[in-house]
Amino acid sequence: MFWGGGKHLTMFDNWLKTLANWRNPLRPPGAISEKEFLQTCIHCMKCAEICSYGSIQIAHGKAGLKMGTPFIFPREVPCYLCMECPPVCPSGALQPAVKKSDVKMGLAVIDRLKCFPYNGIICRSCYERCPIYTEAITLENELYPVVHDDKCVGCGICENVCPTEPSAITIQSSHEVI
Amino acid sequence: MNNLEKWFHSNLGVLRRISQIGALVLVVLIPILNKNEIYILLGNFYSLSIGNLEIADPAIVAQTILLTKKVFLPLLLAGLIPIVITLFLGKVFCSWACPYFLISEMGAKLRSIFKTPQPSLKNPKPQYYWFIFAGVMLFAIISGVPIITYFSFPGLISSNIANLVLCGIVGVELFFIFVILLSEMVFDSRFWCKYFCPVGAVLSLFLSKNTLKIKLNSVACGNCEKLSESPCINACVLNLNPKKENLYPYCNHCFACVDSCQNYGNALTITFQNKEK
Numbered sequence: 001m002f003w004g005g006g007k008h009l010t011m012f013d014n015w016l017k018t019l020a021n022w023r024n025p026l027r028p029p030g031a032i033s034e035k036e037f038l039q040t041c042i043h044c045m046k047c048a049e050i051c052s053y054g055s056i057q058i059a060h061g062k063a064g065l066k067m068g069t070p071f072i073f074p075r076e077v078p079c080y081l082c083m084e085c086p087p088v089c090p091s092g093a094l095q096p097a098v099k100k101s102d103v104k105m106g107l108a109v110i111d112r113l114k115c116f117p118y119n120g121i122i123c124r125s126c127y128e129r130c131p132i133y134t135e136a137i138t139l140e141n142e143l144y145p146v147v148h149d150d151k152c153v154g155c156g157i158c159e160n161v162c163p164t165e166p167s168a169i170t171i172q173s174s175h176e177v178i
Numbered sequence: 179m180n181n182l183e184k185w186f187h188s189n190l191g192v193l194r195r196i197s198q199i200g201a202l203v204l205v206v207l208i209p210i211l212n213k214n215e216i217y218i219l220l221g222n223f224y225s226l227s228i229g230n231l232e233i234a235d236p237a238i239v240a241q242t243i244l245l246t247k248k249v250f251l252p253l254l255l256a257g258l259i260p261i262v263i264t265l266f267l268g269k270v271f272c273s274w275a276c277p278y279f280l281i282s283e284m285g286a287k288l289r290s291i292f293k294t295p296q297p298s299l300k301n302p303k304p305q306y307y308w309f310i311f312a313g314v315m316l317f318a319i320i321s322g323v324p325i326i327t328y329f330s331f332p333g334l335i336s337s338n339i340a341n342l343v344l345c346g347i348v349g350v351e352l353f354f355i356f357v358i359l360l361s362e363m364v365f366d367s368r369f370w371c372k373y374f375c376p377v378g379a380v381l382s383l384f385l386s387k388n389t390l391k392i393k394l395n396s397v398a399c400g401n402c403e404k405l406s407e408s409p410c411i412n413a414c415v416l417n418l419n420p421k422k423e424n425l426y427p428y429c430n431h432c433f434a435c436v437d438s439c440q441n442y443g444n445a446l447t448i449t450f451q452n453k454e455k
Binding site: 036038039040042043044045046048049050052054057058060061065067068088090091092 | 234
Protein backbone atom coordinates (compact mmCIF):
# COMPACT_ATOMS: atom_id res chain seq x y z
CA MET A 1 0.00 0.00 0.00
CA PHE A 2 2.96 2.29 0.44
CA TRP A 3 3.45 2.16 -3.33
CA GLY A 4 0.23 3.99 -3.95
CA GLY A 5 -2.38 1.31 -4.30
CA GLY A 6 -2.75 -2.41 -4.63
CA LYS A 7 -2.12 -2.43 -8.36
CA HIS A 8 1.52 -1.54 -7.99
CA LEU A 9 1.94 -4.04 -5.24
CA THR A 10 0.66 -6.82 -7.48
CA MET A 11 3.02 -5.68 -10.21
CA PHE A 12 5.91 -5.75 -7.79
CA ASP A 13 4.75 -9.11 -6.55
CA ASN A 14 4.56 -10.46 -10.09
CA TRP A 15 7.97 -9.10 -10.88
CA LEU A 16 9.42 -10.82 -7.80
CA LYS A 17 7.72 -14.03 -8.85
CA THR A 18 9.12 -13.85 -12.39
CA LEU A 19 12.55 -13.23 -10.94
CA ALA A 20 12.20 -16.21 -8.63
CA ASN A 21 11.01 -18.39 -11.50
CA TRP A 22 14.03 -17.52 -13.61
CA ARG A 23 16.29 -18.18 -10.67
CA ASN A 24 14.93 -21.63 -10.06
CA PRO A 25 14.02 -22.77 -13.51
CA LEU A 26 12.25 -25.98 -14.28
CA ARG A 27 14.58 -27.75 -16.67
CA PRO A 28 13.70 -30.56 -19.08
CA PRO A 29 13.81 -34.09 -17.61
CA GLY A 30 17.26 -35.49 -16.89
CA ALA A 31 18.94 -32.09 -16.41
CA ILE A 32 22.13 -32.06 -14.36
CA SER A 33 22.69 -29.59 -11.50
CA GLU A 34 22.00 -25.99 -12.45
CA LYS A 35 25.59 -24.72 -12.24
CA GLU A 36 26.91 -27.53 -14.43
CA PHE A 37 23.89 -27.27 -16.70
CA LEU A 38 24.72 -23.66 -17.55
CA GLN A 39 28.27 -24.62 -18.46
CA THR A 40 27.31 -27.76 -20.35
CA CYS A 41 24.22 -26.73 -22.30
CA ILE A 42 25.35 -25.62 -25.74
CA HIS A 43 22.07 -23.87 -26.67
CA CYS A 44 21.49 -26.15 -29.65
CA MET A 45 17.71 -26.23 -29.06
CA LYS A 46 17.41 -29.87 -30.07
CA CYS A 47 15.33 -30.61 -26.95
CA ALA A 48 12.93 -27.79 -27.82
CA GLU A 49 12.74 -28.91 -31.43
CA ILE A 50 11.99 -32.55 -30.67
CA CYS A 51 9.37 -31.72 -28.00
CA SER A 52 6.09 -32.35 -29.81
CA TYR A 53 4.04 -30.75 -27.03
CA GLY A 54 5.95 -27.49 -27.19
CA SER A 55 6.70 -27.77 -23.48
CA ILE A 56 10.31 -26.71 -23.74
CA GLN A 57 10.83 -23.01 -24.32
CA ILE A 58 14.08 -21.22 -24.93
CA ALA A 59 14.88 -18.39 -22.54
CA HIS A 60 15.87 -14.98 -23.82
CA GLY A 61 17.00 -11.63 -22.47
CA LYS A 62 14.82 -11.82 -19.36
CA ALA A 63 16.84 -14.77 -18.14
CA GLY A 64 20.14 -12.86 -18.22
CA LEU A 65 23.08 -15.18 -18.66
CA LYS A 66 20.69 -18.11 -18.77
CA MET A 67 19.42 -17.01 -22.15
CA GLY A 68 19.45 -19.65 -24.83
CA THR A 69 18.88 -22.47 -22.36
CA PRO A 70 15.72 -24.61 -22.23
CA PHE A 71 12.98 -23.96 -19.66
CA ILE A 72 9.61 -25.46 -18.88
CA PHE A 73 6.76 -23.30 -17.62
CA PRO A 74 4.26 -25.87 -16.37
CA ARG A 75 1.39 -23.41 -16.04
CA GLU A 76 1.66 -22.82 -19.80
CA VAL A 77 2.65 -26.28 -21.05
CA PRO A 78 3.84 -28.96 -18.63
CA CYS A 79 6.19 -31.83 -19.41
CA TYR A 80 4.27 -34.91 -20.49
CA LEU A 81 7.27 -37.15 -19.81
CA CYS A 82 7.52 -38.58 -23.33
CA MET A 83 11.28 -38.73 -22.67
CA GLU A 84 12.23 -37.79 -26.21
CA CYS A 85 14.49 -34.90 -25.25
CA PRO A 86 17.23 -36.46 -23.07
CA PRO A 87 18.59 -38.76 -25.82
CA VAL A 88 18.95 -35.92 -28.35
CA CYS A 89 21.06 -33.74 -26.04
CA PRO A 90 24.54 -33.73 -27.60
CA SER A 91 26.42 -32.34 -24.61
CA GLY A 92 25.16 -34.45 -21.72
CA ALA A 93 23.36 -31.52 -20.08
CA LEU A 94 20.29 -33.76 -20.11
CA GLN A 95 21.21 -37.21 -18.88
CA PRO A 96 19.02 -39.88 -20.42
CA ALA A 97 16.88 -41.15 -17.55
CA VAL A 98 16.00 -44.81 -17.58
CA LYS A 99 12.38 -44.60 -16.53
CA LYS A 100 9.74 -41.94 -16.22
CA SER A 101 9.66 -42.45 -12.47
CA ASP A 102 13.43 -41.72 -12.22
CA VAL A 103 12.95 -38.15 -13.41
CA LYS A 104 13.43 -35.48 -10.77
CA MET A 105 12.65 -32.11 -12.29
CA GLY A 106 11.14 -30.69 -9.17
CA LEU A 107 8.57 -31.24 -6.48
CA ALA A 108 4.91 -30.31 -6.39
CA VAL A 109 3.89 -28.25 -3.37
CA ILE A 110 0.28 -27.66 -2.39
CA ASP A 111 -0.78 -24.33 -0.96
CA ARG A 112 -3.52 -25.43 1.41
CA LEU A 113 -4.90 -21.93 1.72
CA LYS A 114 -5.83 -21.92 -1.95
CA CYS A 115 -6.43 -25.60 -2.70
CA PHE A 116 -10.17 -26.28 -3.21
CA PRO A 117 -10.57 -29.51 -1.18
CA TYR A 118 -8.89 -27.89 1.82
CA ASN A 119 -11.43 -25.10 1.51
CA GLY A 120 -14.50 -27.26 1.28
CA ILE A 121 -14.89 -27.64 -2.49
CA ILE A 122 -14.51 -31.09 -4.01
CA CYS A 123 -11.73 -31.19 -6.66
CA ARG A 124 -9.59 -34.04 -7.88
CA SER A 125 -7.91 -32.37 -10.89
CA CYS A 126 -4.32 -32.94 -9.88
CA TYR A 127 -4.93 -36.38 -8.43
CA GLU A 128 -6.56 -37.65 -11.59
CA ARG A 129 -4.09 -36.18 -14.06
CA CYS A 130 -0.89 -37.12 -12.26
CA PRO A 131 1.19 -39.38 -14.55
CA ILE A 132 2.56 -41.27 -11.55
CA TYR A 133 -1.04 -42.13 -10.85
CA THR A 134 -2.08 -42.87 -7.24
CA GLU A 135 1.56 -42.82 -6.20
CA ALA A 136 2.86 -39.26 -6.37
CA ILE A 137 -0.44 -37.66 -5.35
CA THR A 138 -2.83 -39.54 -3.11
CA LEU A 139 -6.11 -38.48 -1.55
CA GLU A 140 -6.20 -38.40 2.21
CA ASN A 141 -9.59 -39.48 3.47
CA GLU A 142 -10.62 -39.78 -0.21
CA LEU A 143 -10.70 -35.98 -0.29
CA TYR A 144 -7.50 -34.06 0.38
CA PRO A 145 -4.61 -34.32 -2.13
CA VAL A 146 -1.20 -35.04 -0.63
CA VAL A 147 2.11 -35.04 -2.56
CA HIS A 148 4.66 -37.76 -1.89
CA ASP A 149 8.17 -36.32 -2.18
CA ASP A 150 9.83 -39.57 -3.14
CA LYS A 151 7.44 -40.33 -6.01
CA CYS A 152 6.76 -36.88 -7.47
CA VAL A 153 8.82 -36.24 -10.63
CA GLY A 154 7.94 -32.56 -10.97
CA CYS A 155 6.46 -32.73 -14.46
CA GLY A 156 4.01 -29.92 -13.68
CA ILE A 157 0.84 -31.48 -15.10
CA CYS A 158 -0.85 -30.85 -11.73
CA GLU A 159 0.16 -27.19 -11.79
CA ASN A 160 -1.19 -26.97 -15.34
CA VAL A 161 -4.62 -28.46 -14.57
CA CYS A 162 -5.22 -26.80 -11.20
CA PRO A 163 -8.49 -24.82 -11.50
CA THR A 164 -7.53 -22.09 -9.04
CA GLU A 165 -5.90 -18.92 -10.24
CA PRO A 166 -2.98 -18.76 -9.51
CA SER A 167 -2.39 -22.47 -9.22
CA ALA A 168 -2.68 -23.90 -5.71
CA ILE A 169 -0.21 -26.64 -6.56
CA THR A 170 3.12 -25.42 -7.91
CA ILE A 171 6.38 -27.09 -8.86
CA GLN A 172 9.48 -26.17 -6.94
CA SER A 173 12.46 -26.79 -9.17
CA SER A 174 15.08 -29.19 -7.91
CA HIS A 175 17.72 -26.71 -9.12
CA GLU A 176 17.57 -24.44 -6.11
CA VAL A 177 21.20 -23.34 -6.08
CA ILE A 178 22.68 -21.17 -8.79
CA MET B 179 44.82 -28.05 -64.93
CA ASN B 180 41.90 -29.93 -66.44
CA ASN B 181 38.60 -28.49 -67.52
CA LEU B 182 36.74 -29.31 -64.33
CA GLU B 183 39.39 -27.62 -62.22
CA LYS B 184 39.30 -24.62 -64.49
CA TRP B 185 35.53 -24.39 -64.23
CA PHE B 186 35.75 -24.75 -60.47
CA HIS B 187 38.38 -22.04 -60.18
CA SER B 188 36.44 -19.56 -62.25
CA ASN B 189 33.09 -20.18 -60.56
CA LEU B 190 34.26 -20.12 -56.96
CA GLY B 191 32.35 -16.94 -56.18
CA VAL B 192 29.03 -18.29 -57.41
CA LEU B 193 29.53 -21.69 -55.79
CA ARG B 194 30.32 -20.06 -52.48
CA ARG B 195 27.20 -17.91 -52.58
CA ILE B 196 25.08 -20.97 -53.38
CA SER B 197 26.64 -22.81 -50.46
CA GLN B 198 26.04 -19.87 -48.09
CA ILE B 199 22.41 -19.54 -49.10
CA GLY B 200 22.00 -23.32 -48.91
CA ALA B 201 23.25 -23.24 -45.32
CA LEU B 202 20.78 -20.48 -44.49
CA VAL B 203 17.94 -22.45 -46.10
CA LEU B 204 18.93 -25.48 -44.01
CA VAL B 205 18.71 -23.41 -40.83
CA VAL B 206 15.19 -22.28 -41.71
CA LEU B 207 14.17 -25.72 -42.96
CA ILE B 208 15.10 -27.66 -39.80
CA PRO B 209 12.52 -26.06 -37.46
CA ILE B 210 9.88 -26.24 -40.21
CA LEU B 211 10.52 -29.98 -40.54
CA ASN B 212 10.48 -30.35 -36.76
CA LYS B 213 7.18 -28.53 -36.56
CA ASN B 214 5.76 -31.10 -38.95
CA GLU B 215 7.13 -33.87 -36.76
CA ILE B 216 10.02 -34.88 -38.97
CA TYR B 217 13.01 -35.23 -36.71
CA ILE B 218 15.71 -36.50 -39.07
CA LEU B 219 17.41 -33.12 -38.93
CA LEU B 220 17.79 -31.41 -35.56
CA GLY B 221 19.66 -28.48 -34.13
CA ASN B 222 21.54 -25.56 -35.61
CA PHE B 223 25.13 -24.40 -35.99
CA TYR B 224 25.83 -24.96 -32.31
CA SER B 225 25.17 -28.61 -32.89
CA LEU B 226 23.54 -30.34 -35.80
CA SER B 227 22.32 -33.89 -36.01
CA ILE B 228 21.59 -35.63 -39.26
CA GLY B 229 19.94 -38.90 -38.34
CA ASN B 230 22.37 -40.39 -35.85
CA LEU B 231 25.32 -38.33 -36.99
CA GLU B 232 26.16 -35.56 -34.54
CA ILE B 233 28.17 -32.49 -35.48
CA ALA B 234 29.08 -29.84 -32.92
CA ASP B 235 30.81 -26.49 -32.94
CA PRO B 236 34.40 -27.27 -31.85
CA ALA B 237 34.74 -23.92 -30.06
CA ILE B 238 31.83 -24.83 -27.79
CA VAL B 239 33.19 -28.35 -27.30
CA ALA B 240 36.56 -26.95 -26.24
CA GLN B 241 34.87 -24.50 -23.90
CA THR B 242 32.65 -27.17 -22.32
CA ILE B 243 35.64 -29.41 -21.64
CA LEU B 244 37.66 -26.53 -20.17
CA LEU B 245 34.80 -25.27 -18.01
CA THR B 246 33.38 -28.50 -16.65
CA LYS B 247 36.72 -30.35 -16.70
CA LYS B 248 34.84 -33.40 -17.88
CA VAL B 249 34.92 -35.08 -21.26
CA PHE B 250 31.60 -36.22 -22.62
CA LEU B 251 32.62 -38.60 -25.40
CA PRO B 252 29.69 -38.10 -27.83
CA LEU B 253 30.24 -34.33 -27.69
CA LEU B 254 33.97 -34.73 -28.29
CA LEU B 255 33.34 -36.96 -31.30
CA ALA B 256 30.77 -34.50 -32.64
CA GLY B 257 33.35 -31.74 -32.39
CA LEU B 258 35.89 -33.76 -34.34
CA ILE B 259 33.95 -33.63 -37.61
CA PRO B 260 34.42 -29.89 -38.26
CA ILE B 261 38.03 -30.24 -37.13
CA VAL B 262 38.70 -32.97 -39.70
CA ILE B 263 37.11 -30.79 -42.38
CA THR B 264 39.34 -27.91 -41.27
CA LEU B 265 42.45 -30.10 -41.35
CA PHE B 266 41.83 -30.75 -45.02
CA LEU B 267 39.97 -27.74 -46.37
CA GLY B 268 40.77 -24.97 -43.92
CA LYS B 269 38.21 -22.58 -42.44
CA VAL B 270 35.71 -23.26 -45.20
CA PHE B 271 32.90 -23.32 -42.65
CA CYS B 272 33.35 -19.59 -42.06
CA SER B 273 33.14 -18.43 -45.64
CA TRP B 274 30.99 -21.16 -47.16
CA ALA B 275 28.35 -21.73 -44.47
CA CYS B 276 28.42 -19.20 -41.60
CA PRO B 277 25.34 -16.95 -41.74
CA TYR B 278 27.17 -14.08 -40.07
CA PHE B 279 29.84 -14.15 -42.76
CA LEU B 280 27.11 -13.68 -45.35
CA ILE B 281 25.45 -10.83 -43.45
CA SER B 282 28.77 -9.17 -42.78
CA GLU B 283 29.76 -9.46 -46.44
CA MET B 284 26.52 -7.74 -47.40
CA GLY B 285 27.27 -5.09 -44.77
CA ALA B 286 30.71 -4.51 -46.24
CA LYS B 287 29.18 -4.18 -49.70
CA LEU B 288 26.74 -1.60 -48.37
CA ARG B 289 29.59 0.25 -46.70
CA SER B 290 31.60 0.32 -49.93
CA ILE B 291 28.83 2.39 -51.52
CA PHE B 292 29.42 5.20 -49.04
CA LYS B 293 33.09 4.72 -48.43
CA THR B 294 35.62 3.41 -50.91
CA PRO B 295 37.39 0.49 -49.25
CA GLN B 296 41.10 0.93 -48.69
CA PRO B 297 42.88 -2.30 -49.62
CA SER B 298 45.45 -3.20 -47.00
CA LEU B 299 48.81 -4.04 -48.44
CA LYS B 300 50.16 -6.13 -45.61
CA ASN B 301 48.58 -8.57 -43.22
CA PRO B 302 48.40 -8.09 -39.45
CA LYS B 303 50.65 -10.21 -37.25
CA PRO B 304 49.13 -13.55 -36.20
CA GLN B 305 50.02 -12.77 -32.59
CA TYR B 306 47.04 -10.38 -32.31
CA TYR B 307 44.70 -13.15 -33.32
CA TRP B 308 45.97 -15.64 -30.77
CA PHE B 309 46.17 -13.00 -28.06
CA ILE B 310 42.47 -12.14 -28.41
CA PHE B 311 41.48 -15.81 -28.50
CA ALA B 312 43.58 -16.65 -25.44
CA GLY B 313 41.98 -13.71 -23.62
CA VAL B 314 38.48 -14.96 -24.38
CA MET B 315 39.30 -18.51 -23.30
CA LEU B 316 40.99 -17.32 -20.10
CA PHE B 317 37.98 -15.19 -19.25
CA ALA B 318 35.69 -18.18 -19.75
CA ILE B 319 37.83 -20.43 -17.54
CA ILE B 320 38.30 -17.88 -14.74
CA SER B 321 34.70 -16.65 -14.60
CA GLY B 322 33.06 -19.99 -15.36
CA VAL B 323 30.71 -18.21 -17.74
CA PRO B 324 30.38 -20.00 -21.08
CA ILE B 325 31.17 -16.79 -22.96
CA ILE B 326 31.86 -18.46 -26.32
CA THR B 327 28.31 -19.77 -26.40
CA TYR B 328 27.04 -16.18 -26.31
CA PHE B 329 29.54 -14.97 -28.90
CA SER B 330 29.34 -17.80 -31.39
CA PHE B 331 27.55 -15.88 -34.12
CA PRO B 332 26.72 -18.80 -36.44
CA GLY B 333 25.04 -20.63 -33.58
CA LEU B 334 23.39 -17.49 -32.23
CA ILE B 335 21.89 -16.50 -35.56
CA SER B 336 20.74 -20.00 -36.48
CA SER B 337 19.23 -20.73 -33.07
CA ASN B 338 17.32 -17.46 -33.15
CA ILE B 339 16.02 -18.24 -36.63
CA ALA B 340 14.90 -21.64 -35.34
CA ASN B 341 13.22 -20.03 -32.36
CA LEU B 342 11.48 -17.54 -34.62
CA VAL B 343 10.06 -20.36 -36.74
CA LEU B 344 9.18 -22.55 -33.75
CA CYS B 345 7.67 -20.05 -31.32
CA GLY B 346 7.75 -16.70 -33.08
CA ILE B 347 10.21 -15.17 -30.60
CA VAL B 348 13.70 -13.83 -31.10
CA GLY B 349 16.10 -13.00 -28.32
CA VAL B 350 17.86 -9.79 -27.39
CA GLU B 351 21.09 -11.55 -28.37
CA LEU B 352 20.39 -10.49 -31.93
CA PHE B 353 20.78 -6.91 -30.81
CA PHE B 354 24.43 -7.59 -30.01
CA ILE B 355 24.97 -8.94 -33.52
CA PHE B 356 23.31 -5.80 -34.84
CA VAL B 357 25.68 -3.64 -32.79
CA ILE B 358 28.73 -5.48 -34.12
CA LEU B 359 27.41 -5.23 -37.66
CA LEU B 360 26.83 -1.52 -37.22
CA SER B 361 30.31 -0.93 -35.82
CA GLU B 362 31.74 -2.90 -38.71
CA MET B 363 29.98 -0.48 -41.00
CA VAL B 364 31.36 2.51 -39.12
CA PHE B 365 34.89 1.49 -38.13
CA ASP B 366 36.52 -1.43 -39.85
CA SER B 367 34.59 -3.72 -42.13
CA ARG B 368 34.80 -7.41 -41.22
CA PHE B 369 36.72 -6.97 -37.96
CA TRP B 370 34.63 -9.61 -36.17
CA CYS B 371 35.45 -12.49 -38.52
CA LYS B 372 39.00 -11.32 -38.90
CA TYR B 373 40.03 -10.87 -35.27
CA PHE B 374 37.40 -11.82 -32.73
CA CYS B 375 35.26 -14.77 -33.74
CA PRO B 376 35.99 -17.65 -31.30
CA VAL B 377 34.66 -20.27 -33.70
CA GLY B 378 37.08 -19.23 -36.41
CA ALA B 379 39.91 -19.11 -33.86
CA VAL B 380 39.37 -22.68 -32.71
CA LEU B 381 39.21 -23.82 -36.32
CA SER B 382 42.45 -21.92 -37.01
CA LEU B 383 44.22 -24.07 -34.43
CA PHE B 384 43.87 -26.96 -36.84
CA LEU B 385 45.29 -25.36 -39.97
CA SER B 386 48.20 -27.59 -40.86
CA LYS B 387 50.95 -27.39 -43.44
CA ASN B 388 48.98 -29.59 -45.80
CA THR B 389 45.65 -27.81 -45.46
CA LEU B 390 44.10 -26.54 -48.66
CA LYS B 391 45.67 -23.16 -49.20
CA ILE B 392 46.25 -20.38 -51.65
CA LYS B 393 49.50 -20.59 -53.56
CA LEU B 394 51.09 -17.71 -55.42
CA ASN B 395 52.99 -18.50 -58.57
CA SER B 396 55.33 -15.51 -58.53
CA VAL B 397 56.41 -16.07 -62.13
CA ALA B 398 52.86 -15.87 -63.46
CA CYS B 399 51.91 -12.98 -61.19
CA GLY B 400 52.02 -9.81 -63.21
CA ASN B 401 52.19 -7.81 -59.97
CA CYS B 402 49.37 -5.84 -61.53
CA GLU B 403 51.20 -2.50 -61.94
CA LYS B 404 50.25 -0.85 -58.66
CA LEU B 405 49.92 -3.14 -55.69
CA SER B 406 46.75 -1.43 -54.49
CA GLU B 407 45.12 -2.14 -57.83
CA SER B 408 45.73 -5.88 -57.69
CA PRO B 409 42.44 -7.66 -58.27
CA CYS B 410 43.23 -10.26 -55.61
CA ILE B 411 43.83 -7.66 -52.90
CA ASN B 412 40.65 -5.84 -53.82
CA ALA B 413 38.69 -9.09 -54.00
CA CYS B 414 39.64 -10.27 -50.51
CA VAL B 415 36.50 -10.05 -48.40
CA LEU B 416 38.56 -9.82 -45.21
CA ASN B 417 40.79 -7.04 -46.50
CA LEU B 418 43.95 -9.13 -46.55
CA ASN B 419 46.78 -9.33 -49.02
CA PRO B 420 46.99 -12.85 -50.47
CA LYS B 421 50.42 -12.12 -51.89
CA LYS B 422 52.07 -11.38 -48.57
CA GLU B 423 53.07 -13.55 -45.61
CA ASN B 424 50.93 -13.90 -42.46
CA LEU B 425 47.86 -14.64 -44.55
CA TYR B 426 47.02 -17.42 -42.11
CA PRO B 427 45.33 -17.68 -39.63
CA TYR B 428 43.35 -14.66 -40.81
CA CYS B 429 42.27 -16.08 -44.18
CA ASN B 430 38.83 -17.65 -44.12
CA HIS B 431 39.34 -19.77 -47.23
CA CYS B 432 36.67 -18.09 -49.33
CA PHE B 433 39.02 -18.15 -52.38
CA ALA B 434 37.65 -14.91 -53.78
CA CYS B 435 41.23 -13.92 -54.64
CA VAL B 436 41.71 -17.08 -56.70
CA ASP B 437 38.51 -16.34 -58.55
CA SER B 438 39.58 -12.77 -59.22
CA CYS B 439 42.99 -13.80 -60.58
CA GLN B 440 41.49 -15.90 -63.37
CA ASN B 441 41.85 -13.17 -65.98
CA TYR B 442 45.14 -11.85 -64.65
CA GLY B 443 47.57 -14.68 -65.32
CA ASN B 444 46.11 -17.33 -63.02
CA ALA B 445 48.91 -16.82 -60.55
CA LEU B 446 46.84 -17.79 -57.52
CA THR B 447 45.72 -21.40 -57.24
CA ILE B 448 44.29 -23.63 -54.56
CA THR B 449 46.54 -26.45 -53.50
CA PHE B 450 47.18 -29.00 -50.78
CA GLN B 451 50.89 -28.98 -51.48
CA ASN B 452 53.22 -27.30 -49.11
CA LYS B 453 56.22 -26.95 -51.39
CA GLU B 454 57.12 -23.72 -53.10
CA LYS B 455 57.47 -24.04 -56.81
